[in-house]
Amino acid sequence: MESRAPRLTCNSLSRSGAFYDLTYKVMLLGDSGVGKTCFLVQFKDGAFLSGAFLATVGIDFRNKVVTVDGLKVKLQIWDTAGQERFRSVTHAYYRDAQALLLLYDITSKTSFDNIRAWLTEVHEYAHKDVVIMLLGNKVFVTSCRPLQ
Numbered sequence: 001m002e003s004r005a006p007r008l009t010c011n012s013l014s015r016s017g018a019f020y021d022l023t024y025k026v027m028l029l030g031d032s033g034v035g036k037t038c039f040l041v042q043f044k045d046g047a048f049l050s051g052a053f054l055a056t057v058g059i060d061f062r063n064k065v066v067t068v069d070g071l072k073v074k075l076q077i078w079d080t081a082g083q084e085r086f087r088s089v090t091h092a093y094y095r096d097a098q099a100l101l102l103l104y105d106i107t108s109k110t111s112f113d114n115i116r117a118w119l120t121e122v123h124e125y126a127h128k129d130v131v132i133m134l135l136g137n138k139v140f141v142t143s144c145r146p147l148q
């Protein structure tokens, strides 16, 4: 991930006790229900968060140290609430993010169409050199798939 957005720290110890060389702040954005929290829990803990849908309130984060080209990189991944009413809270976190993952649900055309609105917000609040990645989520849902 190459970004000219501000980089945080180097050669430090994470709260879990793992050493790392670099820190990157990553944010998950997208409509409510597209699966941002599940995606993060799956990436962090390797488990699918099943059960009733609990919408994120405001914003939350988890850290994960990964090795890239021999360097230990601490990813500080922020899980934002997709609901409109929390938008003003989450805007404040965009500015120092190095990467933004824009998620949509492949079974929801609306969530895909709304990516345009998410990009408008990104251009307004994020660093101009931020890395942006578009992710179609819920690929294993076969019953309803309007987006191929």
Ligand SMILES: Nc1nc2c(ncn2[C@@H]2O[C@H](COP(=O)(O)OP(=O)(O)OP(=O)(O)O)[C@@H](O)[C@H]2O)c(=O)[nH]1
Binding pocket: 030, 031, 032, 033, 034, 035, 036, 037, 038, 039, 049, 050, 051, 052, 053, 054, 055, 056, 057, 080, 081, 082, 083, 137, 138, 139, 140, 141
């Ligand atoms: N089948 C399937 N369901 C998923 C997947 N990812 C998420 N879900 C379900 O989709 C619903 C919403 O998931 P969340 O991860 O809470 O969605 P979110 O984007 O974080 O929602 P907000 O917190 O409101 O922004 C939950 O009921 C999940 O179980 C997936 O990959 N496959």
